[in-house]
Amino acid sequence: MSSGIIVRPARTADVRAIRSLIDFYSPDGRLLSKATVTLFEDILEFLVAEVEGEVVACGALHVMWEDLAEVRTLAVDPARAGQGIGSAVLSALMDRAREVGVKRVFCLTFAVPFFARHGFVVIDDTPIDHDVYQQLLQSYDEGVAEFLGLERVKPNTLGNHRMLASL
DSSP states (O other), rough: OOTTEEEEEGGGGGGGHHHHHEEEEEETTOOOOOOOHHHHHHHHGGEEEEEEEEEEEEEEEEEEEEEEEEEEEEOOGGGGGTSSSHHHHHHHHHHHHHHHHHEEEEHHHHOOHHHHHTOOEEEESOOOHHHHHHHHTTTTHHHHHHHOOGGHHHHHHEEEEEEEEEE
C-alpha cells in the first residue's frame, strides 16, 4: 500500500465525499448512481481511503449469500488515479470478505484489467445453483438483480463484464 493512504470504515460524515465520487463516474455509466438515502442506509458496507485527511476513494462490500459477496461502488478521485489507492481499498474489501466468511467475490465492471490484477476472472454465467438463484430473486437490491442478469436491469449492465474472485 502506498504511504499516506488510510483505508477505514466509512462514517456518515463521508457520504458527501462518496456522493461526489459516484457523481463523477455515473454520467458515463462506470458507476450506477445511487440515492443519497441509499448511501446512508448502506454506510456499513463502505470503506473509504483518506490521504492527508481527505476522502479520495470508496468501495463497498455487499454480502449476497453465505459464500458470495459483491464489490460495489469502487471509485477513486480521478486526480489520485494510478497511486495504488483503488488497490488498497479493494484489498481491504477482500480482507473484509474473508473476515465474514465469504469464499467468492463478484463484481460487474468496465475495469477488467484492474480487477484481473487482483485475481478476478471474467465469467459468462451466474455462478450459483438453482436453489440459491431462486432465493436471490426475492432480493429488492438492484445489484443482486444485475448479478442475476434480470431483464429489467439489462440497460445498467451493457458493456460491463461479470468477474469473480475466489478467496
